Amino acid sequence: MNDEEHLMTLNRTGGRFNLNEIAAAFPETADTMLLDTYLTDKPEASIRVFRIYRDVPPHYHTQCDEVLHVLSGTGTFWIDDPADEAPFAPGHLLVFPRQAVHAVPRILSHPVVFLAIDTPRRAPDDVVFVDPAAGTPSGFIARI
Numbered sequence: 246m247n248d249e250e251h252l253m254t255l256n257r258t259g260g261r262f263n264l265n266e267i268a269a270a271f272p273e274t275a276d277t278m279l280l281d282t283y284l285t286d287k288p289e290a291s292i293r294v295f296r297i298y299r300d301v302p303p304h305y306h307t308q309c310d311e312v313l314h315v316l317s318g319t320g321t322f323w324i325d326d327p328a329d330e331a332p333f334a335p336g337h338l339l340v341f342p343r344q345a346v347h348a349v350p351r352i353l354s355h356p357v358v359f360l361a362i363d364t365p366r367r368a369p370d371d372v373v374f375v376d377p378a379a380g381t382p383s384g385f386i387a388r389i
Contacts, residue, residue, distance in 0.1 A: 259285065264294060268316055268358040271296040271389065279386040281361070291366040295386065297357040301349040302379035303327075306341070308371045309363040313339040318357030322349050346375055 262284050271280055281295035294316070315337045322339060323330040324347045332353075333339060339359075341347045349357075361367075370382040 264316055264360060267294045268296070268356070271356065271358065274298065275387070277384055277387045278380065280389050281386055282389050286366060288366055290362065290364045293361045293363070293367075295359055295361060297349060297352060297359075300352060303346050303348040303375040304372050304380070304385075305344055305346045305375075306363075306367060306371045307343065307373060309365055309367045310343050311341040311367065312362040312364075313341070314360040314362075315339070316358040316360055318352065319354045320349055320352040320357055322347060 267282060267284075270282075275296075275298045278299055278301055279295050279297050281293045284292040284294065297318075297320075315333050315335050317335055319332065319334045321330050321332050324339075324341055324345050327348070327350070330350060369386060369388075372380075372382050372385045374380045374385075
């Protein structure tokens with residue numbers, strides 16, 4: 246079994262993941278706001294690593310709660326109220342309940358990479374922008 250086949254087996258059954266190697270594999274630029282890769286992908290929950298490439302406008306998810314552990318980078322985020330904008334840095338945990346409007350209005354240092362746990366699974370098209378002109382699901386995120 247080669248490394249890719251072994252990783253695919255781990256994706257289905259659980260396993261050990263080197264988050265630093267996964268984060269380092271993201272390209273320097275992207276056509277979408279974010280790129281992600283799924284570590285597990287089950288109906289009851291998904292675990293992903295994703296990189297943010299530019300500021301993320303206010304949006305929410307209708308189907309899942311989103312828990313983000315900051316792996317690298319710094320910036321600011323807010324949840325429910327832009328007046329509550331606060332910094333994030335490696336080691337911080339951000340929790341966005343489903344339907345809660347949230348944003349990452351400023352990226353201060355790159356790369357911004359998160360470990361995400363979504364319950365239940367976050368479908369790739371589960372993103373609603375407060376201002377529909379700010380983005381679309383296909384322009385929001387793509388898999389690597």
